[in-house]
Amino acid sequence: MPGIGRGGRRYAALSTAALLMATAAACGSGSGSTNGPITIGISLPLSGPVADASKPAYEGYKVWVEQINAEGGLLGRQVELKVLDDGFDQNTVVSNYNRLISQDRVDLLLGTFSSKLNLPASSVAERNKMLYVEPSGGAEEIFTRGYEYLFFAQPSTSLDLPEQFVNYIASLPADQRPRTAAYPTQDDPNTDVTIEEFRERLTELGVESVYNEKYAPETVNFDPIASAIARENPDLVIHGAVAANDGAGLVKALQKQDFSPDMMFQTNAPSLVGSYPQAVGEANTEGVFTTTAWSPESTYQGNAEFVKAYTESYGSPPTDDAANAYTAAQVLGEAVEQVGSLDQTALADWLHSHPVSTIVGSLRWDERGVPEGDMLLAQWQQGNLEFILPEGQQTVPEAVNPKPGWS
Template structure:
């Protein structure tokens, strides 16, 4: 995106009345201010404060508002903004107005860690909310754990995040990387043996969430008789996929599985389009759920593309339809999954605060470990590590709409497009 109105290295507060343009679309304008010093006990976040204070309740976060994941951060930030505006319209949390204290990490893990240290130790924010991608949430959640702060993340499902012994980390999606391939593999296994693809190419960004997911795909599909014919990992900064696309096209696999984190999905598809190579199956881990995807690859070229999803705008969960309507009204376009994920993370945080009745980091985490929270992505419950006890959705682009095809209980389409049609040009 060429025009970011979020200056790096500043603390940002939303101001609801005006508007400013950042890339595509309009977002509520922001004012650059110095973070207010709200009170925490001691130098860590483990202290307790009641809900009777008259000052704002400040929630800190560091988002990749610039850099390669800026589009993800834009809609994700808007999900947070919508939640905050709704909470404040209802009187705030614990009787205090909510203020979002937002820093820009530029999609830099080191800067992300520095930012969360600043939010806790210098800005002394009351609460935290997570950022986007496992790459960034890994250092952020470690800082939060060290400072004994509750950390609810909207994305970051790498299995490695939940093996560090943290008790204050919660992933606000139905499932993690470990379960991501399951529904696709189940569908694949249901195909008659003579109709299944026999070969596959695996391409993934070097990312702590995407890479392990692709490894699981490879193992499970090999067990079903699929032979790998191409395997390539690329750097997160990769923008030109011509050589990778050429390698895939040369191998001529029946099926292509890509660990696509954000804006790496569309250029990879375009590299295959240029070579007129169209596999029978194309699965990309998250890029197809982004609202920019159809425009980037061509709307007709989305047909038959599979992806994993945490949320559907059509899902019949409490508050979901109202979320879609309110987001569309506020921002002028429907929400994507990133907006839904951040809104869900805020729902989880708010549920704990309301139930506990005070800002007590340990009590908030203990409550979440012991309870199920109803959200727009469905009911969420976690194990002792903050890993959700569920699985996501299997989705596919069909006639210009991203349809849920599994599980059956959440399906919005009873058909599956297979094989994927050729490129429309």
């Protein structure tokens, strides 16, 4: 039975009294109360190297809470977020989720940011048999552990992220394809998988790898990396960036080297429509590719309302990270409404057997919690993040190729 979204969220036959009885009988409810608010626990890297990307995710969660509470909450109860800062540290994120479950006794969980953090955090949730819907963190290793309570709230995982860009390269005439490529990447479970998949698939198309190195998450000086790339003079740079900090850091370092590749793809960073252009200079965004899970222009149910609400609350349009968090909350909320309780096993079972309508389309999961869908290929053109592929989602007729030089 398909998910029905926020508009038709309640079983009409259930009275308020019946809802309260169902909640009282639920397993996994942290507070044990059926009268107070439903508390959702989250750990996020609100400080540290990816705080610029994590902050919009937090805001996406908050927009969903405001909307759901305006409609009466979940199971007739208002919803509150309990959010802890993990500073992008794996040990801290584990401590935070343990605290949220055992000390704060939250009723539900939502995921954190990046594969690096979601990998250990999801293990905490699984040990405690609590549903864990993550907004980001598509590394393949997250989904190879046989977890039953884990679900990813994007259309596809890191292994599938290169598909649309590789398809674009394959569609080009032979004399317009890149001949060589460099693959710098932050050492992160998410980007590691994605960049290796890029390298393998582009090598199959005849693109020679001339640079393939990882850098530490705390890296702030990208000059040595840029110098090494410039010496190899690749036609294409595929950069595994986690946030605007490292995305912009490499661009600025390449500018110092006076090296501008004909084509450039970066993960994550270019989708930060507010901070990325500010960090690299709007003119220097031109022609940069990325992949996103979501488009502000899409016509999926509830998307226009989300964009409007977020923009009104925070003064700028939402980013991909904000939309991913909102989507994860949609998935969690729909499962609770459809099951009619906070029973964690029942929630996971329901998601394994039902699709959910979200702002990124209808999501359905396999037994691993891996979604079945397609990402979007985007490119910065004339100060806007436009969409190139797949067909039917384009906002511009063609891609910019080659990329203009830096300004």
